[in-house]
Amino acid sequence: MKKLIATILAIVMCLSLVACGGPSGEQSQEPNQSSGQEGGETIKIGVLYPLSGSTATAGNSALWAVEWITDYINNELGGIQSMDGAKIELVVGDSKGDSQVGLTEFERMVNVENVSVMFGFYNTAVTNTLSQYCIANQVPAIATNAVGDEAFSQPNDYVFHANGCNATNTLFSNQRTEWMREVIQPMKKFAYVYDSADYGRESYETALANMEENGYEEIVGIPIEAGSADFSSQILQLKNDPEIEWVQPSMNMSDAILFVRQMKEYDVALPIFGNGGGFLQADFIEQAGDAADYVFSTSMWFPSMWETAWDTDFAQTVMDAYYEEFGYDFDESASCAWLGFWCVWDALERAGSADREAIAQAMAETDISGEHYATLLSGSKTVKFEDREGAAGVMVYNQNFDTPVPWACIRDGEYRVVWPEELASQEYEFTWPIPSWDER
Amino acid sequence: MSEERIIVVDHLTKRFGGLKAVDDVSIHLNRGETLGLIGANGAGKTTLFNMISGVLKPTSGTITFDGVEIQKKKAHEICKMGIGRTYQIVQPFTTLTLLENVLAGALMRHPRVADAREVAEGIIDMLGISHLKNTKGASLTLIQLKRMEIARALATEPKVLLLDEVMAGLNPGERVELLETMQKIKETGISIIIIEHIMKVIMTLADRAYVLNQGCLIAEDTPQKVMEHPEVIKSYIGERHYAS
Amino acid sequence: MSKTLLKDKIAPKHILVLALLVLAFLFPQIVTQPYFIQIAITVLIYCYWSSAWNIIGGYAGQFALGNGVYIGIGAYVAVLFHQEGFGSPWIGMVLGGVISVMFAFIISKPCFKLRGTYFSLATVAFLHIVRYIILGFNSIFGMETNGGMGIMIPYTGRWQDMQFGKEGFYYVILVMLVLILVVSNVIRTSKMGYYLSAIKTNQGAASTIGINVPKYKMMAQCISAFCLALGGAVYVHFLLNVSPYDVFGYDLSLEIMIYCVIGGSGTLWGPVFGALVLGIINETLRVQLGSDIAPLASAFYGVALILIVRFAPGGLYQLGQMLINKIKGSLGKKKSETKEVSVQ
């Protein structure tokens, strides 16, 4: 009787194993390092974002930007001119923010769909894995967001990063400190509230490393547990130490909402300089309500920055289309995708072929400045991929070092860029110091 | 048969909260002897068994087996030393077949599964249940389970066998058969302690008998004499009815 | 050897297992698409982990819900061992296994005396403690773990650094799966196997027939922890990235249990069968249904688990048995090996 069970089981397993192989249809025997299709009328680009899981909002927002640009290139610009109007075809995949799922999708795109370029990644874990596999498989790729430095810490000529990572962002934030120094004086000591997730920890470490350089005497590190139920003990620490002049929290959105609410609850009127993430997501202001007033937030992109774009009507059409789709303004993750994907377009035009080696070569030679689609909806005004040392002596490769990270202040429900001047929004006049809770 | 005492229970007491289940009991079992343990329900017989087999730790008093004190040892250590037992309510391994149940017992002395299987098959032949070899524990009848449990205890090749109301719940026919089997086991020279209510079993098998009542030892003698003992009858049929 | 004995030895079952092995080894040659080999690798690693979990959860019946922690410990020890320059990750992997066994011993010792639920609770508590420590600190004992960011493993492609091509990983994990099945079968048919089944059904009775119950439970847990750790080390070298959210995730710990229970815990082929069927369903669902329906696929597992526990505690393996018995019954086979086939 046991023998029969094993037989049935084995047959089912064989079937399922073979079935696995079945639907692939064309048994393409191409070697792993295929050069992508030659010429033909479409260029396949693999787009991998976290479309489900905890970072799904940002993933879907970035995907929207990529799809809008592709539609614009194929219809308005008539495809890639240097390849007699070849159309871009997107092969979209969901990494779920998990490197194993990301790797499976990568294999499908690179070996089944035979894409010429990989694009996106967003999460640190996915970028760490796929940057390595892109190098190993010699597939040109542009990663967006992906602020962890480690993925770009290896010399290579396949993986490029248009928007800032920690090493480049912190270089920029050092200049930002001069402005804060003039405004906030004397700025001796501030508190850094970071959650143990992703970049929270790394940005705190980098801030500590640059402490002397920026002239701080002390940075109080207050770690929190992501998704924790209560911050009253952390806020008490802030309230209890009069020397702390301002606080820089770095956490996801639901924590950020709870944090600002409790700051209000405990009447702690310390200026809050939110570090990306939670303080940026679309409906942070809406859900945090008036507790978010006068909170500063830093990001590579703020909706009000469209005013400083070189073609404001074009920028407006894109912003309106985005607003119609999502009900909130064009956010940072869409802006990074915008910058990155136009770089891909720029490289394709210069490469003139769908061959991966040619595209990789073209990407390496990217030198964008002035009135270019890429810089329309992004803080970066120039794009050049360099191998240079970033902040705190971290060596990063193929990075764009022009990645401004402006400050904006939340006033009556809107992000208003206050610094740097060239990106500042005209309507809002910046005032200091911050009024206490009851004056607001 | 040398008169040597294989198990000595000395002033054993077990207290559950206020209740003294076993109250200062001292008994002994001689090598090769079959001992009867009788008493009304709740007299502390099974508690005594549980203490001897290591399932329960006594509140005070000692139990020595082959000269070694065992009241502090764990159940599996006591079984290794040579005390096998059955349960008042049968405890089969339901997912294992009858042979596997007995085999699990034999594995202690015979680590290799093949040897243990041989030993197990020998024992279940002796108990006449080899035709049920591959039946799962869950689908055996009560008499089959009782025989299986005896076989499992014997498979550990014990020096002393503790049988707890083996006849309980059986019909007269089954009782006769089981009595013959127990007769055969007795002839192998193994020492046995039986807890039983059926006097016929005590009469035929037991060389000596103890009587417990409310945790205390009230009589010790050959089965026949114990039957006439006034205290014993009183404990069974109650004070008032006893025609003194 | 007499003829009948010979016949018994080469029964159809053994031929079948051999055929299955050959097919599994040939699979990467038949299907050269790296995408499908990739899926096969993921399915195989889950088959391996579920079989490892089966040793404690299936055979011994002790529900170690937090055993996923050993996957993480194995992964981190192997990577840190290599990264800090102590030696090759292979040695690190074995060291990870040993450390996992040590932790398994420390945690399980006190609570094997307690009832089942407490053991599950203790393992999950340990998983949470280790997760908070890994997430909370940037370096542990002076070694760079950079908290939530995880550690990236630089790509070298050398087998000494436990990195192989796509097919290389397939064969490494396949060999590990075969080894764990051999180990499970040896356990199942040995004294330990019978003792564990006895403990699983009736712990009290088991102790009175000479079984040192805590000791055998401990042996099962230590073997399971060791194997899980080895799997963890190989898996992260395949991903080239160790993310604490993944290897120390509560979901992973739950998933290896769910595949095992749905497949049929306590049997040799159950976990493999469960991981295979659910793995492939998961993959096809994810590709066909696309992203936003993906959480439904996981919800489907939860429902499948509830149904299996309610109607077929023996899992798919038991359903397979019932199916065969019906077919056998309807075929009216005259000669049947056993007189009475009971379905529990």
Add this chain to the structure above:
Amino acid sequence: MAIFFQALIDGLLTGGIYACVAVGLSLSFGVMRLFNWAQGDLLMMALYMAIFLIQGTGIHPLVSILVVGPVMFVIGFFVQKFLLNPLVIRAKEREPLSVLLTTAGMSFVLSNLATFLFTSNSQSVTTPLTGRSINIASMFISTPKLIAFVVALGLTFGIQLFLQKAEWGRALRATSQDREVAQLMGMNNKLLYCLAQAIGFACLGVAGGLMSPIYAVSPSTGATFGFKTLTIVVLGGKGSVPGALLGGIIVGLVESFGGFLFSSLYAQIIVFAIFALVLFLKPNGLLSKDRG
């Protein structure tokens, strides 16, 4: 020194919320030896209900309790009736593993369903209570938490009273001691279990309503609270409702002082370390009546 008292108050108040969540589980675990692994996710469901209710109708959080509580009561009744009772009755052992598996399956379904229906970004609502606090001698007592604490006390006292005095309450305690004997005494176990589970779910509904002004909810909220609740119940002593309150307050205080003195990560580790200690030294918890 004021900070010390502030941390003390916060610990107590957060402990009250934890107690609210743990009371239900303590009841079902005590009465039926039924460990509900989906406790955290059920709380998340209740929180989603409360928040959507308040967003939709704009009612006051305390009023939302009157809606979400009874709804959860009914859900709890039927979950026990169809999903768990058949297993509990069928199983011989006192703490059947099949129940543990089913509730683990439930938690898997709930968290993934929430991700599918509500996507993964968090939802929260600004209610009249949000951000409000009473200022006494430079100490700030958050109003929503205070209310939660008071309700938690009331809930614990109420259930304890119900178990002591009410007819059904004593029947529930009887079944918790010995299932067979209770049945022999003519108690309809199935109905009692449904009642116990329903009360448990209702407590979660109340906790959800109380937490709506304070916390944002996302599919991962279940995980955050899930294991913490199990810790509290074991800490306080399974089966003892006041134990759940004590356990909740202990965890709240440890988190508050731990977070204040060290960092909240140490606090979490301390909580689990205490849990491990209690599990090993006094598995039946601090206040448990059951010597088991």
